[in-house]
Amino acid sequence: MTLHQERYDVLTTRRPAESAGRGSNPPASDLYARRRGSHTDQHETADAREHDRQLPGAGEEDSVIEAQHLTKRYGDKVAVDDLSFTVRPGIVTGFLGPNGSGKSTTMRMIMGLDHPTEGQVTVNGQHYRDLAWPLHEVGALLEAKAIHPGRSARGHLRMLAEANRIPLRRVEELLELVGLGSVAGQRAGKFSLGMGQRLGIAAALLGDPGVLIFDEPVNGLDPDGIRWVRKLLKGLAAEGRTVFVSSHLMSEMALTADEVVVIGRGRFLAQQPVAEMTSRSTARFVRVRSPELLKLRAALDEQGAETAFEDGALIVRGMDEVAIGDLAASLLVTLHELAPESASLEDAFMELTEESIEYHGALQGPARGGDR
């Protein structure tokens, strides 16, 4: 958690209240009730929304996206299986899972594009289909180059802006912001994947929404583009917005996300801060180099540590660097290296998914949903 906190503070001067306590979230039904209650007066609804967005600190303890027992079946195939999670404002929440694990399906269900077989998902306490001005509340990049190849970038953004009464000057602003100003009038069919991705991001930002959903936003981007997207996502979160971004690349999430929701085969596996995810992993070990490795190893084994040789160094698991150093000192063994190595997010992820697959392989059916 501390690492998580530090990393966040580098990015923004504002210290988000949410980092302090995950467990103290008030029930999201409060938010739900408030929104529902003001439904009779459209003025008030708009005002309430305005407040939430102008005061990023205000809504931070509420979860903005809330999935409850979300399930999607295609015939016999289960794409998303009893998935429940929440996404909060002010941080980048990664949505992590191998290809085909149900990330895109879940995102389409959030957007009201695919209908859940069971369960439900709400955004700002409402079903997506009930949003008054969807693009003012939620912006999404769901697939690269979902653009008519004969339509210009300007035309594409314009038709979306008009559908939600967004001023057309905003279209021009965004074209400049994403670096497509000079090609705005050209047919989008000529665009590279990266340019298509930038246009998709512009479309997501069009209504200046408080909630952003990105499905694999760095796919097909060059290194510059990838850095640009990372900065953008963090910046949007720092402004108090809710940012939910999927990836199958753990390394990407390690750099971008503050918290991750991990799924495998459509099932919920974990939701935790990125920093916690790596520290919890058993893949953590200490690398030791010494001229008297054999002597040290015998002592370590005696203490119950797990040891193995690798490239002339001793890899020690089950004992931290402090204990190993103390032990070496007591034996008067000289140390040349004593290096704790934390597992990569990738290792942690592999561990998590493997466990889940074994677990679910062993306990078919009846154990469904019991892992939460």
Add this chain to the structure above:
Amino acid sequence: MSMTTTDTAGTRVVATPVGRYGMADLVRSEWTKLRTVRSTIWTLGMTAFTGLAASAIAMAVTRAHWTAMSAGNRSSFHPIEVSLTGADLGGTLMLGILGILVVSSEYATGTIRATLAAAPRRPMVLAAKVLVFGTVSLVVAEFGAFASFLLGQALLTAPAPHATLSSPGALRAVAGIGLFLCVVGLLALGIAVLVRHTAGAISAYVGVILVLPIIVSALPGSLQYQIERLLPLEIGSAMINNPPPDAFGPWTGFGILCGYTALTLAVGAVLLVRRDA
């Protein structure tokens, strides 16, 4: 909810309007969609062009051969019908294709998901498409019909007899074929909502318009006429011709066509809501 103000990082650039997105917003959006792709200009241009070209050629040829034509051919010559046949057939194909593309190109390109994310009330999206495409196709079809008629009749100089808009049945034929083309284009749009793929929708539409008449013509006599008069192509012909005795009258046929279109769009709306986008 605390009411403390914070820094300006989260202030909004775009104000949320009061109320809720509605038909007017979606109509504006659909109009932009329609006019920002080239296929619209092409199909609409071709609609007007085929009508005018077919009328001009048919009339010029008739005029040139008039003195050599047999008395029978002269008496069966129907100047209103001949000037509108091109507009009828060309418009049926071109506006049908445009009606299909209005829907199927969204599925082909994935734009449909952006559209439905902006406006999750799907029947309203379909209604906006119907309104915008219906209006545009009606204007273009009426323009094509009147222009084809007037050009054709102008080329049909004496001694060949030409019709005017005040000739019996002329105004009905000209204005009616424009209405027919608009509704048959909406039928195509409805088929595209059901089928969703461009090639599939065009096949289904061409099947209904052109292939079905061929199959029906293979049926025995009386049955053939009973079914034929229910086909869109025949309904169009009845609009620009003096219908044969066993056909429906022009407006009865038009009513039947409106029924097909309404039914297709209604089923389309239900499927649009039920299916995943």
